[in-house]
Amino acid sequence: MKQPSDRLRNVRRETLSDAWYTLYRYRYEYLRSDGRWDAQVREVYDRGNGAAVLLYDPGRSRVLLTRQxxxxxxxxxxxxxxxxxxxAGLLDNDHPEVAIRKEILEETGYAVGAVEKVLEAYSTPxxxxxxxxxYLAAYSPEMKTGAGGGVEAESEDIELLEYTYEEALGAVASGDxxxxxxxxxLQYAALFGPLRQGWQPGQ
Incomplete structure (x- = not known):
């Protein structure tokens, strides 16, 4: 099969909006599987990449979530x-681990130790x-160093919620x-990580 770059031609881009993030319109021709070139138009919203972390307390079997x-x-x-x-938050040109540590401190007030990267995924391709x-990161009450709640200058007003592992998975199942x-x-953690029955740190 041809590589994606071999299946595109006549790519043109125009900026529709850059008031907050950037909205582009792309016009191009795409080589279909049947050998025909197809003229296509797509709008693409570029807000940068981001990082997200599940904070879990292995000693108390709890996760820390936010509500905003x-x-x-x-x-x-x-x-x-x-x-x-x-x-979670945007990278803002930081390394993902640097960015997520900053977000953890700003949103929750916790200064955590190790953070473990487990996945990358496109949000809305x-x-x-x-x-x-x-990421996954362990937390405990003694790691609390600040109030959290987000950055007021960025109009953030974030509430912290602790769930037991069972409550968190129940909220997934119920649609809450x-x-x-x-x-x-949460699904990853239930299948492969700290929410899986019998899981031990370091596995």
């Missing part, structure tokens, strides 16, 4: 606009460029947790 207002969810059926999520780097990145990392 998300306007796009409000306009698409999420009554009240509040969403339960793992700690049909329209958004963002790739997320997923509806944020995609949070579902991904």
């Amino acid at each position: 207002f998300r306007m796009p969810t409000l306009v698409n059926g999420n009554d009240g606009g509040l969403l339960v999520e793992v700690c 049909g329209a958004v460029t963002e790739k997320l780097h997923y 947790i509806r944020d995609a990145k949070t579902l991904v990392i």
Whole structure:
């Protein structure tokens, strides 16, 4: 099979908006599997890449999640606009591990030790460029060094929520947790990580 670069020609890009992040329109021709060139138009939203982390307390069998207002969810059926999520944020040109440590401290007030990268995944590949780097990190009450809650200058107003492992997985099953990145990392942790029955650190 031809490589993707061999299947594209006449690629043109125009900027539609850069008021917050950048929205592009791409026009190109794509070589279909049947050998025909197909003229296509796609809009692509570039907001940079991000990182997300599941904070878990192995001693107390708990995870630490956040809840904050998300306007796009409000306009698409999420009554009240509040969403339960793992700690996450954009890289802003930092290395993913540097970025996620910064987000953990800003959002939760915890200064954690080791962070373990477990996944990379594209968030919404049909329209958004963002790739997320997923991490696991252990926390405990004595690691609390600040108030958390996010950065007020960035209009963040973040509430912290602790769930037992069973409560977190129950919220996945019931649909109470509806944020995609949070579902991904909780499912990973249940299959391969600290939420799996019999899991031990270092496995």
